[in-house]
Amino acid sequence: xxxxxxxxxxxxxxxxxxxxxxxxxxxxxxxxxxxxxxxxxxxxxxxxxxxxxxxxxxxxxxxxxxxxxxxxxxxxxxxxxxxxxxxxxxxxxxxxxxxxxxxxxxxxxxxxxxxxxxxxxxxxxxxxxxxxxxxxxxxxxxxxxxxxxxxxxxxxxxxxxxxxxxxxxxxxxxxxxxxxxxxxxxxxxxxxxxxxxxxxxxxxxxxxxxxxxxxxxxxxxxxxxxxxxxxxxxxxxxxxxxxxxxxxxxxxxxxxxxxxxxxxxxxxxxxxxxxxx
Amino acid sequence: xxxxxxxxxxxxxxxxxxxxxxxxxxxxxxxxxxxxxxxxxxxxxxxxxxxxxxxxxxxxxxxxxxxxxxxxxxxxxxxxxxxxxxxxxxxxxxxxxxxxxxxxxxxxxxxxxxxxxxxxxxxxxxxxxxxxxxxxxxxxxxxxxxxxxxxxxxxxxxxxxxxxxxxxxxxxxxxxxxxxxxxxxxxxxxxxxxxxxxxxxxxxxxxxxxxxxxxxxxxxxxxxxxxxxxxxxxxxxxxxxxxxxxxxxxxxxxxxxxxxxxxxxxxxxxxxxxxxxxxxxxxxxxxxxxxxxxxxxxxxxxxxxxxxxxxxxxxxxxxxxxxxxxxxxxxxxxxxxxxxxxxxxxxxxxxxx
Numbered sequence: 001x002x003x004x005x006x007x008x009x010x011x012x013x014x015x016x017x018x019x020x021x022x023x024x025x026x027x028x029x030x031x032x033x034x035x036x037x038x039x040x041x042x043x044x045x046x047x048x049x050x051x052x053x054x055x056x057x058x059x060x061x062x063x064x065x066x067x068x069x070x071x072x073x074x075x076x077x078x079x080x081x082x083x084x085x086x087x088x089x090x091x092x093x094x095x096x097x098x099x100x101x102x103x104x105x106x107x108x109x110x111x112x113x114x115x116x117x118x119x120x121x122x123x124x125x126x127x128x129x130x131x132x133x134x135x136x137x138x139x140x141x142x143x144x145x146x147x148x149x150x151x152x153x154x155x156x157x158x159x160x161x162x163x164x165x166x167x168x169x170x171x172x173x174x175x176x177x178x179x180x181x182x183x184x185x186x187x188x189x190x191x192x193x194x195x196x197x198x199x200x201x202x203x204x205x206x207x208x209x210x211x212x213x214x215x216x217x218x219x220x221x222x223x224x225x226x227x228x229x230x231x232x233x234x235x236x237x238x239x240x241x242x243x244x245x246x247x248x249x250x251x252x253x254x255x256x257x258x259x260x261x262x263x264x265x266x267x268x269x270x271x272x273x274x275x276x277x
Numbered sequence: 278x279x280x281x282x283x284x285x286x287x288x289x290x291x292x293x294x295x296x297x298x299x300x301x302x303x304x305x306x307x308x309x310x311x312x313x314x315x316x317x318x319x320x321x322x323x324x325x326x327x328x329x330x331x332x333x334x335x336x337x338x339x340x341x342x343x344x345x346x347x348x349x350x351x352x353x354x355x356x357x358x359x360x361x362x363x364x365x366x367x368x369x370x371x372x373x374x375x376x377x378x379x380x381x382x383x384x385x386x387x388x389x390x391x392x393x394x395x396x397x398x399x400x401x402x403x404x405x406x407x408x409x410x411x412x413x414x415x416x417x418x419x420x421x422x423x424x425x426x427x428x429x430x431x432x433x434x435x436x437x438x439x440x441x442x443x444x445x446x447x448x449x450x451x452x453x454x455x456x457x458x459x460x461x462x463x464x465x466x467x468x469x470x471x472x473x474x475x476x477x478x479x480x481x482x483x484x485x486x487x488x489x490x491x492x493x494x495x496x497x498x499x500x501x502x503x504x505x506x507x508x509x510x511x512x513x514x515x516x517x518x519x520x521x522x523x524x525x526x527x528x529x530x531x532x533x534x535x536x537x538x539x540x541x542x543x544x545x546x547x548x549x550x551x552x553x554x555x556x557x558x559x560x561x562x563x564x565x566x567x568x569x570x571x572x573x574x575x576x577x578x579x580x581x582x583x584x585x586x587x588x589x590x591x592x593x594x595x596x597x598x599x600x601x602x603x604x605x606x607x608x609x610x611x612x613x614x615x616x617x618x619x620x621x622x623x624x625x626x627x628x629x630x
Contacts, residue, residue, distance in 0.1 A: 056533055080539075088536030095534075100527035105549050105625060115535045150625040167534065 003030040004206040005053065005174060008067040011230075012048045015060055023048040023061070025230040031174075035200060035207040037217030037238070039252070040227035041269070046210045049227075050176040053208070054093050055083045071173060089119040091174040092167035094196075097183035098159025102151035108135075108162045109147030112169055119170050134165040138195050157188035161195060168199060175200065176208045181216070193220060214241075214252045226252070229276035248275060306614065313606040317599045318362050322355070324595070331375055331593045371600030376592045381600035384585065389604060390475025391461060392574070392581035395504065396566035398478075398497055402505025403512050404559050408548075410509070411516025415524060416543055426513055433510025442503055442576035449499055457495040459578035466492055500577040504570060508562045515558045519551035526550075553624045560616030567608045 012024040024045040029036070038046045052063045055075065068075040070091060073082070087093075095101035103111060112131040116122060122130070128147070135143035138161040151159055160180065168175070180196065181189040197220065200207045211217050217224055218238040226234040226249045234246040244250055251269045321328075329346045346352055350361055365371070371381035414426040449455045457463060461477055462470060470489050473480045478497065481490035523529070524547050532542045569583020582601055589597035621627050 054534055056530060084536045084538060086536065087534055093531075093534040095527055095531055097527065101531045103528045103532070103546055103550070105553070105623065106546075114537070118535065118537055152626050163531070166531075 002072075003032050004071055005031040005208075006067055006069045007031075007049075007053070008065060010049065010052060010063070010065040010068060012045070012052050012057055013062050013064070015062070022230055024052065027227075027230075027232060029225060029232070029235070031206050031208065033173075033204050033206050034223065035209060035221040037209045037211065037221035037224040038227060039211055039214050039217050039224060041212060043229075044227040045230040046212075046227050047178050050093065050178050050208060050210050053174075054087060054091060054176060056093070085119075088115050088167070088172070089170040090172050091176070092170075092172040093176040093178060094160075094163055094167055094180045096179040098151065098156060098163050099183070101163060102159060102166075104151055106150075107147070108149055108151060108154070108166075112147075112162070112166045115166055116169050131165070131169060134169045135162070137168075137199065138162070138165045139191075140165075155188075156184050157192060160184060160188075160192050164192075164196060164199070168203075171203060172205065174206045174208070176210070178210045179212070180209075182211070182213075189216075214249075215256055228271075231276065233275055246275075247272075302614075306610070309610050310607070313603065313610070314363060314366055315359070317602050317606070318359055320602075321595055321599050322358075326593045326595055328595050331595065366603065371603065372596035374589065374597040374600075375594045376589055376597065381596050384597065385582065385600055385604050387475065388580055388582050388585045390472075391579060392567060392569045392583065394476045394478060395497060395500055395570075395573075395579060395581060396563060398501030399504030399566050400508060400559065400563040402502055403508030403562065406505070407509035407512030408516050408555065411513040412520055412543065412548060414513065414517045415520035418521065423517075426517070430510040430514050433506050437572075438503060438507060438570070439572040439576050441506075442500070442573060445499055445503065446576070456499045457492065459496075459576070461493065461496055461579065462489070463492050463496075500573050500579060504566055504573055508559075508566065511562055512555075512559060516551065516555060519554055520547055523547040523550045549623075553620060556616050556619050556623060560612050560619075564609050564612040567612070568605050 007030070008028045010024055010027040011022065014021045014023060027045075027049060038049060040046045048057070048061075051057050053068070053070075053075075055063075055078065057063050065076060070086070073086065078086070102108070106114075109128065109131055112134060113124075113127040116127045116130060117124075132143045132147055135146055140146050140158065140161055146154065146158065146162070151162070154162065160183075164180075177196065181192050184192060193216075196207075199205075207221075209217060209221055214224070214226075218241050221238055224236050224238055224241070225232050226236075226244075226246065228248050234244060234249045236244055236249075241253070244253060247270055251267070254267045255269065257263060329342055329349060329351065333341055333345050350358055353361070369382050371385075373379065374381050374384055377384055410426045410429075414423040417423055446459070450458055460467075466489055470477075470481070470486070473483065477493040478490060481487070481493055520543075524543070529542060529547060532546050537546070569581045569586065571583040571587050573579065574581045574584040575587075582604065586598055586601040586605075588594075589601065
């Protein structure tokens with residue numbers, strides 16, 4: 001079967017006054033209709049990877065790759081109109097914090113129907129019906145009421161569900177979730193993850209799940225890429241997590257606290273220059 | 278049964294909430310006006326101008342001065358004078374202008390529409406061009422377009438308006454003959470045209486006197502464009518910075534991820550958010566123009582409130598000055614309240630629940 005997404009030798013660079021910053025360096029992976037986790041510390045290039053796949057690298061960033069294709073479309077050659085057709089309808093992205101990623105002056109319902117009406121030729125009434133249906137699908141109790149609310153009137157967990165509804169309403173094949181639960185309370189995190197998990201399974205989407213939380217990713221994804229300084233240092237199936245070989249991955253795993261274990265002294269992540277080379 | 282009664286109480290609660298809000302609004306308005314009246318009253322008493330002498334002249338005998346002083350109530354204690362002043366002001370009686378011998382209110386009703394019309398034209402031009410220019414400058418930050426907007430704004434800030442006014446009169450009136458001479462109407466029309474509201478453009482359009490409308494337009498366009506240019510300089514700068522702030526927000530990334538066009542993202546999502554602080558900026562610039570731009574009104578012989586107050590001040594006509602001050606203060610208060618209301622309409626986060 002042909003992969004949904006092929007990334008080969010991807011690099012994202014930013015020219016600055018003090019020289020070129022290489023955010024992502026030579027990243028390659030393939031994604032089928034599966035759930036892939038990308039983990040790494042801040043600045044390891046995981047978010048930049050997600051944005052590059054969506055074509056959302058902000059200027060003056062430069063994206064280069066040997067190949068970057070999504071279900072038969074060569075993204076390297078895509079013009080802005082092709083991108084616009086793809087985004088939101090065939091590939092979508094969930095951002096970190098619903099407090100900032102929802103437009104504060106538009107109702108939640110309007111933001112969901114906007115995606116729909118932008119990509120599909122549907123009537124107002126039909127768009128509304130499907131938006132409410134989508135709100136139901138993300139397990140919002142009173143979808144008709146939430147439809148008319150503004151983002152500041154709902155909780156973080158509710159906001160993130162609205163975000164998921166807004167991004168999935170057109171039924172994309174690929175979803176990039178960029179730290180979708182980092183801004184939420186721990187109890188709400190699991191609920192939102194559960195909803196996301198079910199939707200991804202039901203619709204057979206490909207998922208790129210970006211997080212700094214290795215445990216969370218391993219419980220949720222089929223495969224994990226561990227990134228460090230813009231490169232993949234290790235790629236594993238989540239089942240083999242315990243057999244991770246790379247010292248950086250081992251370090252990340254060692255940071256997880258275990259009940260009944262003494263944490264003195266706290267383990268410190270080891271970083272070595274040659275991993276980034 | 279239970280359900281409907283619950284709904285009813287919710288309705289009642291909402292109605293009461295609205296009443297409380299209106300009440301709060303009214304109290305705020307009343308306090309502000311009281312403050313305004315107090316300040317103008319005490320300014321009027323503190324300035325070293327004797328209103329009695331201003332009326333009778335400095336050669337009148339002492340007995341006459343004393344009698345007029347009593348007639349005008351200046352022998353009463355200060356607080357009684359203030360109460361009297363309040364009573365008169367509330368009935369719209371600001372006394373008689375020494376200079377024009379008309380009641381001050383009548384004078385103001387005559388001059389204020391001229392300023393209102395000019396300021397409105399200026400603000401329409403300033404906001405109508407300033408906002409789009411600011412948006413373009415923000416979207417193409419660092420480009421040539423941004424630099425041009427910056428330079429146009431800088432000139433608007435730094436060039437004195439009377440100089441620009443005179444030069445533009447020289448060019449567009451004297452040389453090119455594109456616009457009419459200073460004043461609100463040609464002399465031929467000034468005696469045949471009877472204003473209704475005092476806003477000549479509206480009056481002429483209302484009575485279908487198209488030739489008058491065209492003439493009024495030819496007179497107002499140059500001073501209006503000049504004032505508009507000056508508010509444009511400010512409005513475009515502010516729009517640019519508000520837009521840059523909004524365009525850097527995460528919801529813009531989300532809008533892009535939804536596949537929306539750049540045009541919709543900029544002119545709808547970002548501008549709609551930038552509009553919230555912009556309302557205040559535009560309202561304040563409008564209120565500033567409504568004070569009457571004395572220099573512009575002088576250069577263009579525009580019989581507005583700025584010119585009126587300046588003339589009154591030079592002739593120690595305190596009634597007129599204070600009346601004018603109260604009108605300007607009221608305009609400021611009104612515009613502020615209106616922009617507050619508009620702000621609430623635009624930003625759901627500030628809406629009272």
